[in-house]
Amino acid sequence: MAVYTKKIKINTRERIEFVNITDEIRKAVRESGVQDGIVLINPMHITASVFINDNESGLLKDFKIWLEKLAPKEFDYNHHKTGEGNGFAHLWRTIMGRECTVSISNFELDFGPWEEIFYGEFDGQRDKIILIKVLGE
Amino acid sequence: MAVYTKKIKINTRERIEFVNITDEIRKAVRESGVQDGIVLINPMHITASVFINDNESGLLKDFKIWLEKLAPKEFDYNHHKTGEGNGFAHLWRTIMGRECTVSISNFELDFGPWEEIFYGEFDGQRDKIILIKVLGE
Amino acid sequence: MAVYTKKIKINTRERIEFVNITDEIRKAVRESGVQDGIVLINPMHITASVFINDNESGLLKDFKIWLEKLAPKEFDYNHHKTGEGNGFAHLWRTIMGRECTVSISNFELDFGPWEEIFYGEFDGQRDKIILIKVLGE
Numbered sequence: 001m002a003v004y005t006k007k008i009k010i011n012t013r014e015r016i017e018f019v020n021i022t023d024e025i026r027k028a029v030r031e032s033g034v035q036d037g038i039v040l041i042n043p044m045h046i047t048a049s050v051f052i053n054d055n056e057s058g059l060l061k062d063f064k065i066w067l068e069k070l071a072p073k074e075f076d077y078n079h080h081k082t083g084e085g086n087g088f089a090h091l092w093r094t095i096m097g098r099e100c101t102v103s104i105s106n107f108e109l110d111f112g113p114w115e116e117i118f119y120g121e122f123d124g125q126r127d128k129i130i131l132i133k134v135l136g137e
Numbered sequence: 138m139a140v141y142t143k144k145i146k147i148n149t150r151e152r153i154e155f156v157n158i159t160d161e162i163r164k165a166v167r168e169s170g171v172q173d174g175i176v177l178i179n180p181m182h183i184t185a186s187v188f189i190n191d192n193e194s195g196l197l198k199d200f201k202i203w204l205e206k207l208a209p210k211e212f213d214y215n216h217h218k219t220g221e222g223n224g225f226a227h228l229w230r231t232i233m234g235r236e237c238t239v240s241i242s243n244f245e246l247d248f249g250p251w252e253e254i255f256y257g258e259f260d261g262q263r264d265k266i267i268l269i270k271v272l273g274e
Numbered sequence: 275m276a277v278y279t280k281k282i283k284i285n286t287r288e289r290i291e292f293v294n295i296t297d298e299i300r301k302a303v304r305e306s307g308v309q310d311g312i313v314l315i316n317p318m319h320i321t322a323s324v325f326i327n328d329n330e331s332g333l334l335k336d337f338k339i340w341l342e343k344l345a346p347k348e349f350d351y352n353h354h355k356t357g358e359g360n361g362f363a364h365l366w367r368t369i370m371g372r373e374c375t376v377s378i379s380n381f382e383l384d385f386g387p388w389e390e391i392f393y394g395e396f397d398g399q400r401d402k403i404i405l406i407k408v409l410g411e
Contacts, residue, residue: 046326
């Protein structure tokens with residue numbers, strides 16, 4: 001059995017940004033040497049998300065418009081009594097999900113034709129870390 | 138350590154449909170020979186979901202009504218500028234989640250009394266694949 | 275390879291309640307003896323959630339207010355035709371997610387500074403079980 005851990009630093013230019021990290025995950029899977037297993041990918045933060053969807057710029061815009069409707073940035077969140085201003089970002093990350101687990105077969109991500117892995121940043125412009133954990137043989 | 142991969146084809150009669158796949162997953166777990174471990178289940182598509190909830194027809198209707206409220210089918214999604222008409226389906230899958238990971242104990246799904254595994258199709262009537270990955274010993 | 279399963283009983287005082295279970299999970303990881311691997315945590319129920327977010331009381335209040343907006347407790351759910359009154363709880367659990375998988379490194383949860391694990395109960399005041407599954411070496 002092999003277990004491999006990798007941490008990637010990320011610092012987005014925008015406060016809210018989607019970054020396609022599929023190639024980074026593919027690289028980590030190759031480095032792990034795992035032929036058959038799984039890979040877990042998650043941010044080490046609570047206002048960010050790792051999710052799988054379509055690499056289509058219109059859809060990525062739709063996500064932002066839709067999340068703003070479900071949980072507006074400007075709102076009197078109780079969380080803001082601490083001095084924070086990122087209440088919405090905790091809710092957006094909840095909708096988008098924290099983590100993904102992906103099958104590895106023949107040393108590769110076992111993906112359908114349109115699956116791509118995104119890092120969803122909702123309170124960025126500062127150093128963050130994405131954790132990658134590979135298990136298998 | 139044992140790793141087992143199985144892919145199931147599915148093609149729903151309706152565009153939007155929930156299919157109880159618990160027995161298919163139980164069968165795959167038995168085939169894997171894994172006594173103690175985990176099983177990951179996910180669609181290989183970005184407009185479908187695998188989730189765990191109650192096998193109750195009223196609740197399954199409620200899910201559809203609720204998802205329509207959170208992300209209407211008829212809406213001017215940016216994604217539709219590509220010629221696609223399934224913007225809502227990407228959002229519905231996001232709410233319902235992409236994947237599930239379930240514990241295996243004594244060669245069986247380690248489930249509570251009401252847990253059932255569903256495939257949620259939001260843009261069907263064409264061939265799709267569900268991936269099952271078993272890890273354990 | 276090591277596989278370790280633990281089940282924790284929980285019975286919340288309130289019908290809707292968030293319980294920080296991070297220390298319980300840390301304890302289970304130490305008991306497993308796993309140095310490097312993953313831990314899956316999920317409720318064995320369909321009206322409860324395990325999720326990772328900030329241990330800040332204002333934010334936990336915000337979650338309840340927000341979930342009530344997305345899926346009101348008082349609503350004519352089809353699920354209630356069975357005699358049940360917890361339709362909202364199935365939807366809240368869907369938003370918050372069923373399960374989390376967390377990396378283990380050096381015998382510890384491989385967490386960022388603010389990550390904490392919560393059990394989200396949406397139909398409590400009765401015995402429930404949280405399942406913990408550790409895999410690794």
